[in-house]
Amino acid sequence: MEETSTGVQRAENYPRASQGWFAVGVLSALYACSFIDRQIIALMVVPIQRDLALSDTQMSLLLGPAFAIFFALMGLPMGALVDRVSRKGVIATGVAAWSLFTAGCGLSSSYAQLFLMRMGVGVGEATLGPGAYSMITDYFRASHLSRAMSVFGLGVVFGSGLASIIGGYVIEASMSVGAVAVPLLGVLRPWQVVFVSVGLPGLLLAALMMAVREPPRRAPVAAVEAGGLWRQLSRRRHAYLALMGGFGLFSLFGYGAGAWLPTYLMRSHGFPVHQVGLLIGLGTIILGASGTLFWGAFNDRLVSRGRRDAPFVLGPVIGLGLGVAGVTMGLASSHALVIAGVLLFALFGAVWSGITAASLQLMTPGRLRGRVSAVYLIVNNAVGLGVGPLLIALVTDRLFGDPLAVGKSIALVGGVVLSIAILLLMSGRKAYLAALDEEAGAAVEAIRA
Numbered sequence: 001m002e003e004t005s006t007g008v009q010r011a012e013n014y015p016r017a018s019q020g021w022f023a024v025g026v027l028s029a030l031y032a033c034s035f036i037d038r039q040i041i042a043l044m045v046v047p048i049q050r051d052l053a054l055s056d057t058q059m060s061l062l063l064g065p066a067f068a069i070f071f072a073l074m075g076l077p078m079g080a081l082v083d084r085v086s087r088k089g090v091i092a093t094g095v096a097a098w099s100l101f102t103a104g105c106g107l108s109s110s111y112a113q114l115f116l117m118r119m120g121v122g123v124g125e126a127t128l129g130p131g132a133y134s135m136i137t138d139y140f141r142a143s144h145l146s147r148a149m150s151v152f153g154l155g156v157v158f159g160s161g162l163a164s165i166i167g168g169y170v171i172e173a174s175m176s177v178g179a180v181a182v183p184l185l186g187v188l189r190p191w192q193v194v195f196v197s198v199g200l201p202g203l204l205l206a207a208l209m210m211a212v213r214e215p216p217r218r219a220p221v222a223a224v225e226a227g228g229l230w231r232q233l234s235r236r237r238h239a240y241l242a243l244m245g246g247f248g249l250f251s252l253f254g255y256g257a258g259a260w261l262p263t264y265l266m267r268s269h270g271f272p273v274h275q276v277g278l279l280i281g282l283g284t285i286i287l288g289a290s291g292t293l294f295w296g297a298f299n300d301r302l303v304s305r306g307r308r309d310a311p312f313v314l315g316p317v318i319g320l321g322l323g324v325a326g327v328t329m330g331l332a333s334s335h336a337l338v339i340a341g342v343l344l345f346a347l348f349g350a351v352w353s354g355i356t357a358a359s360l361q362l363m364t365p366g367r368l369r370g371r372v373s374a375v376y377l378i379v380n381n382a383v384g385l386g387v388g389p390l391l392i393a394l395v396t397d398r399l400f401g402d403p404l405a406v407g408k409s410i411a412l413v414g415g416v417v418l419s420i421a422i423l424l425l426m427s428g429r430k431a432y433l434a435a436l437d438e439e440a441g442a443a444v445e446a447i448r449a
Helices: 017-043 045-052 056-063 065-082 087-106 111-125 128-139 142-176 190-199 202-209 221-225 229-235 237-269 273-304 310-330 335-348 352-362 366-400 403-427 429-448
Strands: 180-182 186-188
Touching (some): 017 237, 045 056, 045 190, 065 128, 142 190, 229 237, 237 273, 237 352, 310 429, 352 429, 403 429
16 A cells, blocks of 8 residues: 655555455444444433433423533544544544443432433544544545445434334333342333443453554645635534534434434324334335435435536535425324324434535545534534534424424424535535635645655
């Protein structure tokens, strides 16, 4: 494998495809693990509130801010770390940390303890995104990058789907089964057992991560020396704003609607909780996986045919699909129509993640990718997980003043937020192409040097 005198891998040389896809497979499994650990709490609201005597406000802080704020705070330090040291080492350490904190949620017997454990989960998970995006970009050419990122993004699909299925049955079990004695851990409630059960296997995945080969970095050094993170973001602010802002608003709607969808289906349409878990879980796994792979491959095909602006062509189409899903399921008057809306939401709910990640990596100098990825993840999670569920709740409580109006809130928030997102994406195309041209020029200069 040929390298420059600075130890940077030449842009035309890449690791073997088998190494790249093995790494993507492991990273996707870690991503699934992270979303199970992150999202499982959403379907255990009822038993946790009952056993710890929590209000809706206290519970909402556990669902979003306790995780999202500390995930965001640690994003930039972790991004800087993966730009400088072994990325697989940082990721493996983070996986072990969030797995132990998830298991710690199951050992919590008070609100304060559970809040602290959720904070720890956020800190640990802050390592995965920046490290994974940076590594995958150094494994794959631009014409295959969206596909690889989309396969990595399948972790969101499978993790969210499994969390829904597991959570649905846990709630049902908790209604009829009391505390159980667990060897070495004492007497635990069913929801506590779930936290321990989904947390500890992550330690095995942390060990598996160490089997992944660290790819040489393909960073044009001159581009890094020209300025740091904030200079890069400032110089290309229009392109970054379009990508991070537009797709970040997709995330706001996705997290917001996803957080309230189980409650909406049970409260307004009378679905039993296990049916809610199966509908959302299987829909997410089957349709979400199919959609994510299709749109990632479609983006790569457009890029290979010379449409470097593919994310700005496909993004508005995906936004329109999400909007139709939100209106359909939010305003549905029958079970058949609400199910159709939920399935459409599952189909489009995560398909943009791989496209966004690939686009950001391609327009960013190699040794800044970890930090730029961290900024993106901060925006994505702070706006999505931190604001999305809260915004829908506020519209329900303050605007409609009716708990049964949560479906209308989903439809309204989706219509407004996704319209703004589409306009942002449409405005950033030329700035994105200019950033790609500059980055390609820097890469050529690095090769000649």
